[in-house]
Amino acid sequence: MTLRDTLALSFRTVASYRTRSLLIVLAMALGVAAVVVLTALGDGARRYVVGQFSSLGSNLIFVLPGRAETSGGFPGAALGQTPRDLTLEDARFIGRLPQVRRMAPLNVGEAELTYGGRLREVTVLGSTAELLPIRNMRLSQGSFLASGSERSAQIVLGSTLAREFFPDGEAVGRRVRLGDNRFRVSGVLAPQGEAMGFNSDEIAIIPVDYAQEMFNTNSLFRILIEARSRSGIEPAKAAISHLLKQRHEGEEDVTVITQDAILATFDRILRALTLGVAGIAAISLAVAGILVMNVMLVAVAQRTAEIGLLKALGAPAADIRRLFFAEALWLSLAGGAIGYVLGNAGAWAIRLAYPQLPAWPPAWASAAGIATAVATGIIASLLPAARAARLDPVLALSGK
Amino acid sequence: MIRLSAITRLFRMGDQEVRALNGIDLDIASGEYVSIMGPSGSGKSTLLNVIGLLDRPDSGRYELDGTDVTDLSETERARVRREKIGFVFQSFHLVPRLTAAENIELPLMLEGVDPAERKARVDAALDAFDLGDRARHRPPELSGGQRQRVAIARATILRPTALLADEPTGNLDHRIGAEVMALLEGLHHAGTTLIVVTHDRELGARAHRHIAMRDGEIVADEK
Ligand SMILES: Nc1ncnc2c1ncn2[C@@H]1O[C@H](COP(=O)(O)OP(=O)(O)OP(=O)(O)O)[C@@H](O)[C@H]1O
Ligand SMILES: [Mg+2]
Numbered sequence: 001m002t003l004r005d006t007l008a009l010s011f012r013t014v015a016s017y018r019t020r021s022l023l024i025v026l027a028m029a030l031g032v033a034a035v036v037v038l039t040a041l042g043d044g045a046r047r048y049v050v051g052q053f054s055s056l057g058s059n060l061i062f063v064l065p066g067r068a069e070t071s072g073g074f075p076g077a078a079l080g081q082t083p084r085d086l087t088l089e090d091a092r093f094i095g096r097l098p099q100v101r102r103m104a105p106l107n108v109g110e111a112e113l114t115y116g117g118r119l120r121e122v123t124v125l126g127s128t129a130e131l132l133p134i135r136n137m138r139l140s141q142g143s144f145l146a147s148g149s150e151r152s153a154q155i156v157l158g159s160t161l162a163r164e165f166f167p168d169g170e171a172v173g174r175r176v177r178l179g180d181n182r183f184r185v186s187g188v189l190a191p192q193g194e195a196m197g198f199n200s201d202e203i204a205i206i207p208v209d210y211a212q213e214m215f216n217t218n219s220l221f222r223i224l225i226e227a228r229s230r231s232g233i234e235p236a237k238a239a240i241s242h243l244l245k246q247r248h249e250g251e252e253d254v255t256v257i258t259q260d261a262i263l264a265t266f267d268r269i270l271r272a273l274t275l276g277v278a279g280i281a282a283i284s285l286a287v288a289g290i291l292v293m294n295v296m297l298v299a300v301a302q303r304t305a306e307i308g309l310l311k312a313l314g315a316p317a318a319d320i321r322r323l324f325f326a327e328a329l330w331l332s333l334a335g336g337a338i339g340y341v342l343g344n345a346g347a348w349a350i351r352l353a354y355p356q357l358p359a360w361p362p363a364w365a366s367a368a369g370i371a372t373a374v375a376t377g378i379i380a381s382l383l384p385a386a387r388a389a390r391l392d393p394v395l396a397l398s399g400k
Numbered sequence: 401m402i403r404l405s406a407i408t409r410l411f412r413m414g415d416q417e418v419r420a421l422n423g424i425d426l427d428i429a430s431g432e433y434v435s436i437m438g439p440s441g442s443g444k445s446t447l448l449n450v451i452g453l454l455d456r457p458d459s460g461r462y463e464l465d466g467t468d469v470t471d472l473s474e475t476e477r478a479r480v481r482r483e484k485i486g487f488v489f490q491s492f493h494l495v496p497r498l499t500a501a502e503n504i505e506l507p508l509m510l511e512g513v514d515p516a517e518r519k520a521r522v523d524a525a526l527d528a529f530d531l532g533d534r535a536r537h538r539p540p541e542l543s544g545g546q547r548q549r550v551a552i553a554r555a556t557i558l559r560p561t562a563l564l565a566d567e568p569t570g571n572l573d574h575r576i577g578a579e580v581m582a583l584l585e586g587l588h589h590a591g592t593t594l595i596v597v598t599h600d601r602e603l604g605a606r607a608h609r610h611i612a613m614r615d616g617e618i619v620a621d622e623k
Contacts, residue, residue, distance in 0.1 A: 005509045016497040309493045312454055313554070314482020315510050316475045393454045397493065 001319045010326035020299070021331060024292050028335020028373045029342055031285035035369035036343020036361045038281045041350065042274030044359030049266050051358070053259070057136050059101075059233055060259035063094070063223040063240060067253055084253050085219035086244075088208065093243055094223060099236035104131040105208050106222040109215040111179040113204060115165045122161060123203045124178065126211020134226050137200065142172035142187030145207055153210065155183035159191040160201040178204060179214050233258050278365050282372050288335070289376035292328060296384035300324070307388050308396025317389035324385035325378060332377025336370035343369070402428040402451055402562065402593070407460035409446050409616075420446040421457065422616035428595065428609075430465075430561060433588045435604040436597045438613035444597045445566055447613070451595065452485045452564045453477045465561065482511060486555030486592075488565035488584070492547045494539040494554075500546075501526060501535040504553045511558060525553040529583070545576035552583060562593040569603060581606065 001009075014021045065086035088105055095103035107126035112119060129147035131137070137144075141162075145154055155176060162171045162185075174185045183206060192200050212218060227236040237256050244254050300307070310320055343361060350359040409421035420443045428434055436444050449455035450462065453469060462470045469480060494503050501522050508518045526532050529549045539547055548568060555563060565584060569577030581596075581603055588594040598604045612620035 001510050002512055005512075009509065012497060305493065306495055309495070310506075310510070311478065312452070312481065312487045312493075313507050313510055314478050314480075314485075316478040318475070319510060394449050397454075397489070 001315070001322070006319070006322050006326050007330075010323050011330055013323075014327050014330045017299070020295055021334075024288070024295055024331045025335045025338060027288035027291050028285070028332050028377065029339035031281065031288045032336050032339025032369040032373050033342035033346060034281035034284050035278055035372070036340060036366055037346040037350070038277040039274050039365035040343070040347035040359040040361035041357075042270065042277045043362045043365070044347075044350070044357045046267060046270035046274060047358045047360075048356060049270060050263055053263055053266065055136060056259070057134050057224075057226060058259075059227040059230055060134070061225040061227060061233065061237055061240065062257050062259070063090075063225065063244070064255040064257070065219055065253070067255055084248050084251065086223065086254055087218055088212070088220065090244060090247055091220060091223045093247060094225060094240055097236070097239050097243060099227060099232055099239045100225055101228045102130045102134050102226040104128050104134050104224045105220045106131070106224060107208055107211040107215060107217065108221045109211065111204075111214060113161065113165070113176060113178050115174065115176040118165055120161075120164070122178075124211060124214070125203055125205045126208040126215075127205060128208055131205065131224070134224050137192065138190040139187045140190040142185070144187050145205065146186070152207065153181060153183045154186040154207065156187045156189060156205040157185060158189050158199075158201040158203045160199075161204060162188040178206065181210065181214065183210075233260060274362070274365075278368065282369070285369070285372050285376050288373070289380040292331065292377050293380035293383060296324060296328060296381050297387070299327075300384045300388045303388075304391065304396050305399045307391050308393050308398075311391070311393035312397060321385040321389040324381050324388055328377040328381030328385075329374065332373045335377070336373040339373065340366055340370060401430050401463075401465055402426070403461075403463040404450070405461045405463075407450060407457040407462065409443075409450060409455065410458050419616045421450065424460070424616075424618060426611075426618065426621075428593060430593055431588075431591055433585070433594045433608045434596070434611060435607035435609070436595065436611045436613060437599070437601070437604045438619075442613040443616040444613055446616075448564050448566050448595065448597055451562070452487055453481050454487075482507065482558065484561045486558070486560035486563045488548070488552055488555050488563065488568045490567040490570040492539070492544075492551045492571070494547055494550060496539050499536050499538055500531055500542065500550045503539070503550055504557055507554060507558045521557060525557050529553045543576075544572050545579060548572060548576075548580050549583065552580070552587075556587055556592070560592065562595065563587060565594070565596045567597055567599065569598065569600065577603065 063086065091103060091105040094100060104127050109124050110121055111124045113122045125131070127145070129145045132144045140159060144156055146152070155178060157165070157171060165171070165176070166174065171185045171188050175182055176185060189200060225236065225240065227233045237258055241252070241256050245252055248254070307320060343366070347359050347361050350357065404424050404426040407421050407424040408419065411418040411420055424447060436447065438444055446455060450457050457470070461468065464480065464484065469477070472480065495506070504525050505518055505522050508521060513521070526535050529552065531546065531549055531553065534542060534546055539550070542550065563584065568584065569580055572580060577600070584594055584596065585606070596603070596607060604610060608623065610620070610622045611618055
């Protein structure tokens with residue numbers, strides 16, 4: 001029997017046992033759809049996080065005080081030393097490195113913002129003019145901290161704060177009180193919403209010196225650095241580490257991490273998560289496989305006389321085996337295809353419901369889902385096909 | 401040509417042993433028309449199954465067209481069945497999902513004949529068996545006589561040397577049964593060896609050689 005005839009004949013069989021076939025196809029389709037939808041979700045989450053993190057800026061390097069070590073902590077701790085501060089001086093030296101395009105020191109704290117009768121606790125960032133381009137922030141009114149303005153009492157408000165305190169929209173030029181100091185509003189940030197769990201619409205930004213004074217600290221919370229190019233990130237990182245080690249008397253007591261490294265970590269974790277989720281969904285395909293096997297076994301029992309007839313007509317065992325394989329192949333191919341369509345429809349519905357989430361099923365997952373369905377179907381048909389091929393023709397003809 | 405020597409076939413049912421065939425010696429020449437008769441359980445069907453290579457004897461030798469087919473592998477037996485044997489059953493054994501034409505086409509498919517030639521041969525067979533207007537009907541839509549005609553067309557489409565019919569008229573009324581027998585006899589006239597198992601004395605008598613069986617043995621063999 002030729003392959004074409006085998007496929008055609010088994011297709012006729014599958015098509016004529018409508019309910020039975022629909023049941024199997026549905027089970028297969030749901031399994032494949034689950035793989036497609038869940039990987040779309042997983043991969044969508046990955047893209048979302050990576051996208052959000054990328055939107056913070058590009059070619060970024062972060063310097064944190066203290067050494068992030070997996071064990072042992074700060075090496076000097078045993079000698080009763082505390083980690084050295086990361087100072088504004090350090091930041092200025094970094095800013096002068098040729099590998100660095102821009103640098104913004106950062107202090108973070110909480111303070112009370114008051115104007116007129118209003119009063120509110122806000123998150124305060126202390127930084128410099130460079131923060132705006134490094135963090136890809138935009139202004140809706142006025143100007144940002146002027147460069148070299150560290151000693152002038154300016155404040156930039158997040159869009160929500162500005163709206164709350166100045167419902168008339170006239171914020172620029174007003175004098176507000178933050179903690180014990182008075183500041184002149186120089187600008188208002190454009191609304192940007194939340195990024196990485198940080199809502200820049202509800203912050204106030206002041207020059208870093210004022211922040212250090214207000215929070216009574218000499219140590220920076222972070223230094224944000226932008227390298228000159230993507231390929232310049234690693235050299236810049238090395239230069240920064242080297243510089244800070246020199247300035248800190250040979251101690252490596254700061255952590256320098258690149259945006260790329262953090263991105264890669266997120267990417268890895270979320271990819272692993274997606275893979276795990278896909279694996280769980282694939283288990284439902286195995287269940288579908290068991291269903292296929294059972295239904296095929298029933299089919300062999302139902303069609304015993306027919307198998308006997310094929311044998312009497314001179315069909316070799318191999319032909320009969322192939323006919324049953326081909327049936328399983330058709331069923332699982334149909335299941336895979338329908339599941340693929342269902343899954344993509346599901347992913348589309350998710351994208352519709354959550355426009356921020358780029359829930360596109362990755363190609364590998366769809367391919368793996370369909371391949372698993374087909375492989376499961378064929379494996380599940382091994383036993384029934386072998387059983388059919390082994391039937392004794394005389395007994396089979398009499399339906400036993 | 402069929403030559404059976406000392407063929408036995410045992411069935412074991414629990415601790416009981418049935419000798420369905422008990423030392424059968426039988427020669428049937430090409431082109432003969434043989435009827436096999438005998439009481440129920442005498443081994444007629446078993447004999448036909450052994451001749452048709454559907455069943456294997458427990459001992460004895462079987463020579464078909466000059467070659468020993470006793471010890472052929474299962475695949476080779478399938479090929480011999482396909483090429484040399486045509487079966488006609490009491491219960492027709494048509495595939496219910498397939499049309500009359502498709503049922504007749506099955507052996508050609510198994511043989512790997514290409515579709516264009518298949519169609520030509522099936523059309524010819526439909527005409528020869530007066531089924532032209534039933535080609536696209538499925539078995540449930542056919543009468544008993546039509547079903548058996550489809551089965552005979554299917555059994556002969558590959559031009560077997562021997563046609564083995566096990567009570568081919570058993571499920572048909574007398575008149576239709578006689579028509580089917582006439583059809584089989586026509587094939588015999590065209591040169592096919594025809595072996596018919598039947599309970600019907602009248603039909604059995606039409607054969608040119610009459611074999612009677614009892615308890616797995618041939619008790620009479622008259623020409
Ligand atoms: N698969 C089997 N298992 C056990 N015994 C069997 C089997 N097939 C046939 N027999 C026995 O072998 C004997 C011969 O059976 P067979 O079917 O050849 O008889 P038969 O002459 O065709 O009878 P009938 O006219 O009723 O069709 C019977 O006793 C039957 O019970
Ligand atoms: Mg019988």
